[in-house]
Amino acid sequence: AEILARDGAVVLVTRSSPTDEVSLIDRPRQAVDRGADLFVSLHNNALPDGSNPFAKPRGFTVFYYHPHSLALGRALHAAYKDKLPLPDEGLQWGNLLVARLSAVPAVLIENAYMILPDQEARLNDPAFRKDLAQAAAAGLRAFVLEAGEKARR
Template structure:
């Protein structure tokens, strides 16, 4: 350990890299204790109906990082294991199907092993956790979707932004953002359920839910999507006439098609609101990788015409209808995409 802040330790993962890790995941050893040295020789790949797994058998837990790259027509994840040594470079090419195409590992540098996981397409979600000393990369397979009823059987978490003591932004009429997000989210949930989706809301009343508990609900429910609904605002001192319109934010590359589908629906159904675009940004509610996660800014509280729409029941209904339609269109488009071959 080289430092600490709040609930995290800063650890020296390699000669040139430090990592932040939750204190609950680390055990402090006496000063002078030699660094761990793990010899790594085995990977298993397993495919199931809903998830594929890459299992790395290690003699002890070591720090790791996960980095995703995405290029047109291909996708991969790179796991770096620190204080780890591989006997030989190796490839697992006879994949049993599902999301994983092949896996290869190489000794990248002294004490750093890179495990390159090539995927059959962009994952619908992934996470990486330890089971004992086995590091498990779990990948969500693309679901089987009925194009005639694309929302039937899908699980979606809708997050009405802010709540309770967290008021969010406010427009010229000083109505807090939290009070505008909730009715839109409740109506979106209603519309999705009418089409056969299973929907969970992070809140259904004016209560404050910790920000990191919101994606945890989506993970617990094994949801396909996490959609957080907000309203935008400009900071004090910025001309409010400079920005208006709907915008959608994503961080993980596989969530971009969802963001684009939602924005297209919002702009198509509400052309009077304006188009603020699709944005790549590292936001807490767009960052989760366990499912496709996006954050919608329905309109600007600091724009007079946008605010009037958000303040009206009819305007909020139009917003909810557009979001529900965008989700339906996203699933219908996903149904037309080829799925990786099923497990043997």
């Protein structure tokens, strides 16, 4: 949020800590009610019980639902690929509540896997969290610049 604010963006945070209790259904509603132009939901991934976390390389994933969210997803996915040292699980369509309920371009990003010790250690490292923030900011910047270019055409 700080990086985006320095770039002039107005950032509306629906949860400022893991203990904030805001339901999944209320998060996109809050964003739209507060006049957001975009909705980005940041998460850290896990796996269902019985899944082998080491069966394949695991890392970040960017999900979108609506076609009008695809360009946002592409921009964020490209920035994550460029800036993060994690396996790329791709840009994927997903029937996820927070992306589905948003009237504005919306994505859900799974940053890393908490179940994998090396990724959990990275998530606990302030430098890596800064890398995540910079990747997200770069993707959002690219999306906004591209949208501005299209609007001028």
